[in-house]
Amino acid sequence: MSVPDSVAVLQLPSTPRDLLRADLPLPLYHQIFNILRTKILAGDPVYGAQMPTEFGLADAFGVSRITAKRALDELANAGLVERQRGRGTHVIHRAEPMAMHVPLVGLLENLHILAESTEVQVIEFGQVVPPAPIREMFGLAPGEPLARAVRVRSHHGTPFGYYTSWTLTHHEDFNAQALASTSRLKLFERLGIRLKQVRQSLSAVNADAMVAMHLQMEPGSAVLALERRSYDESGRLVDLLNILYHPEQFSYQMTLDPDDLAPVI
Incomplete structure (x- = not known):
């Protein structure tokens, strides 16, 4: 090849x-x-x-x-x-996740519930120039920064998710303190970021030492990897979120109606 x-x-x-x-x-x-x-x-x-x-x-x-x-x-x-x-x-690996279409209203409602019922710790935050693959996803000019955040989400003190996000905003109210106390969806609404479409893909990867340390597991252990791309009404990517879930602390479930199953049966 x-x-x-x-x-x-x-x-x-x-x-x-x-x-x-x-x-x-x-x-x-x-x-x-x-x-x-x-x-x-x-x-x-x-x-x-x-x-x-x-x-x-x-x-x-x-x-x-x-x-x-x-x-x-x-x-x-x-x-x-x-x-x-x-x-x-x-x-030689091509990372091209397959999109699955799910109702946006139900998805956002579930995300609100998750954010309200769990705790979050902000590990890193800043305006950062992204690597070339991410810059190309957002259609940015070279050197243009995005808001990058690394967070760990826990439930009753037990960590279950390692979150890395890139967001197209330079608003001063989108900061580490806000991310530590408010769900990102509420921040999006507050800052006028309107989501029109969300695409998600699931895979399984091995946790490196950094992720393993924060999720309290052994390096090399399998974790559930979710990528979520959120687009505004113009079709532009405004947020890229990658989550690594501890498989013993988190499960991902989806309910599909018969009409939703037709394209994949």
């Missing part, structure tokens, strides 16, 4: 070696594999993007070249990357 020439390069976390746990029975190469696999399945990096070299990966994670090579080989064995002598390693 051939991949196109690409200038996109995988962006690693700022301190990737801090995500590894030497006290776990899971080998280091497999921990690195899980971290990279999660990013690739989420679409960052995109199809055709170049992965770090074995030496670059080893230096970033503070491991041997053999360990880094094993992680890249595992990605290749999983069909996520292609390794070519002289050209390096490139992503």
